[in-house]
Amino acid sequence: MSAARRQRVGQRPPLVLVTLGGIGAAVFIIPLLGLASRTPWRKLPELVSSDVVVDALRLSLFTSLLAGIISLMLGVPLAWLLARVEFPGRSIVRAVVTLPMVLPPVVGGAALLFAFGRRGLVGEPLNAATGFLMPFSVWGVVAANVFVAMPFLVVTVEGALAGLDTRYEHAAASLGASRLTVFRRVTLPMIAPSLRAGLVLAWARALGEFGATITFAGNLQGRTQTLPLAVFVALESNRDAAVAMSLVLVAVSLVVLLSLRDRWWTRP
Amino acid sequence: MSAARRQRVGQRPPLVLVTLGGIGAAVFIIPLLGLASRTPWRKLPELVSSDVVVDALRLSLFTSLLAGIISLMLGVPLAWLLARVEFPGRSIVRAVVTLPMVLPPVVGGAALLFAFGRRGLVGEPLNAATGFLMPFSVWGVVAANVFVAMPFLVVTVEGALAGLDTRYEHAAASLGASRLTVFRRVTLPMIAPSLRAGLVLAWARALGEFGATITFAGNLQGRTQTLPLAVFVALESNRDAAVAMSLVLVAVSLVVLLSLRDRWWTRP
Amino acid sequence: GDEEGSASTGTTAQAADDTVDGPVLVFAAASLTDAFGEMKTSFEADNPGAEVQLNFAGSSALREQILEGAPADVFASANGSNMDAVVEADQVSGKPDAFVTNSLQIAVPPKNPGKVKGLADFANEELLIGLCAEAVPCGDFGREALANADVKASVDTNEPDVRALLTKVGADELDAGIVYVTDVKAAGDDVLGIDIPKADNVVATYPIAALAEAPNPDGAAAFTKFVLSEQGQAILADFGFGAP
Amino acid sequence: MTSVAQTTAGLSARIVVSRSDTFTLDLEVAIEPGTTAALLGPNGSGKSTTVDALAGIVPLDEGRIQLDGRVLDDPDAGVFVPTEQRGLGVVFQQGLLFDHLDVAANIAFGPRSAGRPSKQADAIARRWIDTLDLADLADRHPNRLSGGQAQRVALARALATDPDLLMLDEPLAALDIATRTRLRRTLAAHLDYYEGPRLLITHDPVDAFLLADCIYILEGGSVTQAGSVEDIRRRPATPYVAALAGLNLLSGINNNGMVKLNDHPSQTLQSADRATTGSVLVTIHPTAVALHAEQPHGSPRNVWGSTVVAVEPLGDITRISLGEPLPLNVDITPASTELLQLKPGATVWASVKATEVNLNPA
Amino acid sequence: MTSVAQTTAGLSARIVVSRSDTFTLDLEVAIEPGTTAALLGPNGSGKSTTVDALAGIVPLDEGRIQLDGRVLDDPDAGVFVPTEQRGLGVVFQQGLLFDHLDVAANIAFGPRSAGRPSKQADAIARRWIDTLDLADLADRHPNRLSGGQAQRVALARALATDPDLLMLDEPLAALDIATRTRLRRTLAAHLDYYEGPRLLITHDPVDAFLLADCIYILEGGSVTQAGSVEDIRRRPATPYVAALAGLNLLSGINNNGMVKLNDHPSQTLQSADRATTGSVLVTIHPTAVALHAEQPHGSPRNVWGSTVVAVEPLGDITRISLGEPLPLNVDITPASTELLQLKPGATVWASVKATEVNLNPA
Numbered sequence A, B: 001m002s003a004a005r006r007q008r009v010g011q012r013p014p015l016v017l018v019t020l021g022g023i024g025a026a027v028f029i030i031p032l033l034g035l036a037s038r039t040p041w042r043k044l045p046e047l048v049s050s051d052v053v054v055d056a057l058r059l060s061l062f063t064s065l066l067a068g069i070i071s072l073m074l075g076v077p078l079a080w081l082l083a084r085v086e087f088p089g090r091s092i093v094r095a096v097v098t099l100p101m102v103l104p105p106v107v108g109g110a111a112l113l114f115a116f117g118r119r120g121l122v123g124e125p126l127n128a129a130t131g132f133l134m135p136f137s138v139w140g141v142v143a144a145n146v147f148v149a150m151p152f153l154v155v156t157v158e159g160a161l162a163g164l165d166t167r168y169e170h171a172a173a174s175l176g177a178s179r180l181t182v183f184r185r186v187t188l189p190m191i192a193p194s195l196r197a198g199l200v201l202a203w204a205r206a207l208g209e210f211g212a213t214i215t216f217a218g219n220l221q222g223r224t225q226t227l228p229l230a231v232f233v234a235l236e237s238n239r240d241a242a243v244a245m246s247l248v249l250v251a252v253s254l255v256v257l258l259s260l261r262d263r264w265w266t267r268p
Numbered sequence C: 001g002d003e004e005g006s007a008s009t010g011t012t013a014q015a016a017d018d019t020v021d022g023p024v025l026v027f028a029a030a031s032l033t034d035a036f037g038e039m040k041t042s043f044e045a046d047n048p049g050a051e052v053q054l055n056f057a058g059s060s061a062l063r064e065q066i067l068e069g070a071p072a073d074v075f076a077s078a079n080g081s082n083m084d085a086v087v088e089a090d091q092v093s094g095k096p097d098a099f100v101t102n103s104l105q106i107a108v109p110p111k112n113p114g115k116v117k118g119l120a121d122f123a124n125e126e127l128l129i130g131l132c133a134e135a136v137p138c139g140d141f142g143r144e145a146l147a148n149a150d151v152k153a154s155v156d157t158n159e160p161d162v163r164a165l166l167t168k169v170g171a172d173e174l175d176a177g178i179v180y181v182t183d184v185k186a187a188g189d190d191v192l193g194i195d196i197p198k199a200d201n202v203v204a205t206y207p208i209a210a211l212a213e214a215p216n217p218d219g220a221a222a223f224t225k226f227v228l229s230e231q232g233q234a235i236l237a238d239f240g241f242g243a244p
Numbered sequence D, E: 001m002t003s004v005a006q007t008t009a010g011l012s013a014r015i016v017v018s019r020s021d022t023f024t025l026d027l028e029v030a031i032e033p034g035t036t037a038a039l040l041g042p043n044g045s046g047k048s049t050t051v052d053a054l055a056g057i058v059p060l061d062e063g064r065i066q067l068d069g070r071v072l073d074d075p076d077a078g079v080f081v082p083t084e085q086r087g088l089g090v091v092f093q094q095g096l097l098f099d100h101l102d103v104a105a106n107i108a109f110g111p112r113s114a115g116r117p118s119k120q121a122d123a124i125a126r127r128w129i130d131t132l133d134l135a136d137l138a139d140r141h142p143n144r145l146s147g148g149q150a151q152r153v154a155l156a157r158a159l160a161t162d163p164d165l166l167m168l169d170e171p172l173a174a175l176d177i178a179t180r181t182r183l184r185r186t187l188a189a190h191l192d193y194y195e196g197p198r199l200l201i202t203h204d205p206v207d208a209f210l211l212a213d214c215i216y217i218l219e220g221g222s223v224t225q226a227g228s229v230e231d232i233r234r235r236p237a238t239p240y241v242a243a244l245a246g247l248n249l250l251s252g253i254n255n256n257g258m259v260k261l262n263d264h265p266s267q268t269l270q271s272a273d274r275a276t277t278g279s280v281l282v283t284i285h286p287t288a289v290a291l292h293a294e295q296p297h298g299s300p301r302n303v304w305g306s307t308v309v310a311v312e313p314l315g316d317i318t319r320i321s322l323g324e325p326l327p328l329n330v331d332i333t334p335a336s337t338e339l340l341q342l343k344p345g346a347t348v349w350a351s352v353k354a355t356e357v358n359l360n361p362a
């Protein structure tokens, strides 16, 4: 079907939806323009090519990506358990998952310290046994990112699972597929669009994560200083640099998301 | 079907999934326990009953709820446009929607100032024309919340729309339903679980929102000081109070989410 | 609510016992939270018609808000550079005044597990050491103090503000950090303060200014004046601040 | 109701499932290895629910399912074998093909799940693709198939699992006439060398007659008749079965060849059968009824006047539905229809020979 | 191919849609108001695609759709009326009921969408619920319905819109025999006082013969035959149509009553028809072929030896498929089947009278 033809068919979406959706888009576009209007475009290359920025960018990409993957590996099974298995305390676990979203980031970071820090519930015995210390290390950054980002994936995927017609899973079981195989080969592919949405949410949230990271993992250039942390520090002294570095963050996320293209978002 | 019977049938979920999901749950539960272990339970009632907390709680509930509703009203149409209508720049808009997630909250707040502040792109003419000033008002809080929270709803809902079988929408159209009617009476109900998930995400994110709010709307008790901001102030002087107030946040979100119960999460 | 006629504050600020009214919006650095809370109570007692509204945030966030046209009357910054930016933008009415000083102290967990005695211990790689980040007031001053003591610190984290640093020290996650005396005092039993010798110590000066576009210029002037007055200075001293 | 022998080989089950307040399924089935049972019944009678229960998708409320000596579900004993361990091949009424996999992968899904290496699974899939004429569609996704194409894929997917128990819920419903005939033969041929028990659900008596060794009639959740194809065709026990076999069914009481009809007390039919006395089921073949414009005189013992309710040309024959006093279906040639000028509302005389009034004990 | 008169009332359309590299639909249809066209064809021949195109779900690549003088789709003119403004009632092959609405709300959806107040819409729904015997299911959600129940709901939903154009894609496929017969009558009665054109898709010739005024045969995306029920039944133009009508179809060249068969050059059939010369289509009714254990002598002019390929008992008759040299379907009585001991592989003699070899010009 030709594109022109398709367009003709898809014509005239309802005005209400276009209006409301347009306002919705403006909510994001106008602040971006605001940011652009205050950006020192001339000095930009210089501002963003410093060691600090390069280090921070590298670390941010690594940790956000890793956090996305870990969120996927832990969050999808968790979402599945919440959606498909009845166990005592299920609704409490479901509610607790949203914890990191409502806690002020600094408190979230503090909670992580209380849990995985040197004197933390789990951190103390762990440290005693292995000498491993999570705060002030890159693993601390990843942990903070996972803590903050995973809820988005879990909630999104659970929503999708709740909306899935279970008869397809039954059909797969009737073909001899174990629950795990059903999960891998039927359930996951069928919720693929929501899975992608959840992953995007988690990754982007991890990329922008600030409060919990700085509180839990600290802020050391090259080790735990991610781009948002570097932006924050720059804000203290050099607003131009801060704005420039923020644009790097925006650019990274735009590039990644645009490179996924429509193919990634739509049904095959 | 009796509950016992159902349980018998649902037995033995795959060990991998239980293990990974369990670890996933631990990521949230352990920090909560960490927080609880440092909570001054004895002094709690006294700490959370101050004017400051009551004001902040009331404001937080109001603004997060309003932000959730606005996100719903603008975000769902936006998601629909992104998923169902081809327009130039669609993939850019889609990527820009994730902007507030990757911007450090403080920069996000600054971007809002650049856009809607008294000297802002839109704020300046608006202020000149009507005298209306968004920052340092409760509307500024709501705006910051919407800016930060709406992306979660948009991405979740778009993912669900992408996964929806469009043949049902065609069937509805064949019965004479306009695109708007199809949207209201078929599309939305069919993605209800994801819609709920997106709403929960947006609301919770708004409830916990801190950085953009303090930068854009300020931190005025009774006017713009939400609970997370009050926690921030309390941290300065009285850590116990800060932890106690964080627990109020957690409690609010647990109560709200638990009150939704399973019914809300599962297919009818 | 003010009575007709009594509000003869048309021209310039008059004698100190002239009262002002209306809302006075004060943007104050987060580290002034408790002291300015007290300040508000006293000022409002003296000026029954006035209502002080306090907006606490990091100095840089406040600076940003003012530059973007926030309707603030007074800005009290925790360092000079944020105030300088506001001055440069012609947003200050007159000139800023230094209103307090603050000196540094080493904060350690209550039981001092690292057995920290002085700045020299900051070079110990075994210990977990935190400072405030560079450009953050306490960060710059802390580094200056270390330089004075000729210590090359093995830093594990550069915290965004004093609060974050104190939280970690208080939670026993860091063995030592350099903060303001007032912060240690405010933290109560959570941390232990260790003095830094006068020779190495650095004194930070906080500036305050009424703002050029203050909606309530009289209130702004009066509040600034109150902070600089004996009564105001006494309140600040109670919270551990030094005189300018 | 037939009693189910507790054989060890094959399937034997008593299934009690309550689907809603108004519908409870309660039936016994036994299917010997290598034989096909057909399950027929009106819409909503519980056929698909039976499949769900046997497949373990809906657990039993009571009863017991045993396949080749293995207990699959027994609520009293607390036994429940999950679906994937039951060794099934099911064609579901709704198809339930996986849209995210292409046709070949859909068919290979079963063998893959059984742990076969993917090469082997593909080879098995390939065989079924060829058998069911799907080669052109192998890399198409099911949402791009026509209704009939999808149904063939569903059939291939079920057959490819090489199951212990094969269940086909209307596997031929969407197929065109030629494909249907061909697939019916393919299915018959395949079933011939397939050793497990199989359950076929269909609305088409031809499918049942051609493919089944034994037929269960399910109505309102209960078995109303069970037996061989011949039993069912010759001695329908309910109006539904009679309609299925294309027969007219009445019930009455035979008294020395005079049958008083239960539902039509004013009518009495003469039958040549005097041996079957008491309560009887009466069957009359539609072609055994003759229609006349005038009251006939001659051999037929049963003659009455009636009105035409419907006239349906069915190709070689035309089906006339008669109304009161005795609603019967009558098949005559299109030529006679024209000759008699039969239209709804027309008045006719009907006659049936006593030898054509067949009786079976009720 | 038939040429389509450009009537203003009713439907007239030329539909060209390319679904994939290998399938292009290209057909013309015209349906007068108040008449029913049946669309029959093998699986994958484009029937559902035709519905999609007429409904505006798939846009035309070429052609033009006109309904009651309104142009609905015309790519050349850049006209495209969206689905919801076409005034349709469609039963989709996949049902596509809304699981989130109960049965009553599904049926009321059309009237509601047409802007009727909900009371009125409910009343309309209620009428259809009663007509199609759905009262017990009115507040059930479709995912709790049996296959046949769901199909009745789909039918009610389409009929309740009071459409300008009614399209039914296998509306009776999942129904049991009694319901099917009853619904067929309901449908016929309803169609009688429904004034728009209607398109019925089915695999069941009985549906087509009973409900349609005119039949289109679609094969591989093109119309291979179109005409009245009688035309189609009497003069099948393709093997598919012949199978549909239950006839054997062959092609050949007639030379004064001696027909040389194209696909079986070794065989020649004698026909009583000497008038139809040249290329002809030969139809032979399955009951017109007689089978014998020994070579028969007597009147039939066509006699040959053959092998039995398949034996299918179809109730009153048994269908025998013969193999080479002339593959034909033969219908005989079950009694004869036993008498002749016909089994696949058996050798038999077949005979056909010259008067039963019907010829039509190819």
Ligand SMILES: Nc1ncnc2c1ncn2[C@@H]1O[C@H](COP(=O)(O)OP(=O)(O)OP(=O)(O)O)[C@@H](O)[C@H]1O
Residues within 6 Å of the ligand: D019, D020, D023, D041, D042, D043, D044, D045, D046, D047, D048, D049, D050, D093, E143, E144, E145, E146, E147, E148, E149, E174, E176
């Ligand atoms: N998921 C369900 N929940 C509740 N009731 C159901 C469900 N599925 C089916 N039913 C009801 O159970 C009864 C039996 O349904 P079932 O699907 O077994 O019938 P069926 O014999 O397969 O009919 P059909 O020939 O129409 O497919 C029906 O009354 C139906 O409405």
Ligand SMILES: Nc1ncnc2c1ncn2[C@@H]1O[C@H](COP(=O)(O)OP(=O)(O)OP(=O)(O)O)[C@@H](O)[C@H]1O
Residues within 6 Å of the ligand: D143, D144, D145, D146, D147, D148, D149, D174, D176, E019, E020, E023, E041, E042, E043, E044, E045, E046, E047, E048, E049, E050, E093
């Ligand atoms: N969405 C689609 N995309 C691409 N090809 C399709 C799609 N749907 C159907 N087709 C193909 O188009 C052709 C016609 O399909 P269509 O569904 O119209 O057939 P049909 O006549 O309705 O068959 P059936 O009797 O099996 O329902 C088939 O070859 C089919 O595989």
Ligand code: MOO
Residues within 6 Å of the ligand: D172, D173, D174, D175, D203, D204, E172, E173, E174, E175, E203, E204
């Ligand atoms: O294939 Mo049918 O239409 O159920 O007889």
Ligand SMILES: [Mg+2]
Residues within 6 Å of the ligand: D047, D048, D049, D093, D169, E146, E147, E148
């Ligand atoms: Mg069924």
Ligand SMILES: [Mg+2]
Residues within 6 Å of the ligand: D146, D147, D148, E047, E048, E049, E093, E169
């Ligand atoms: Mg079709």
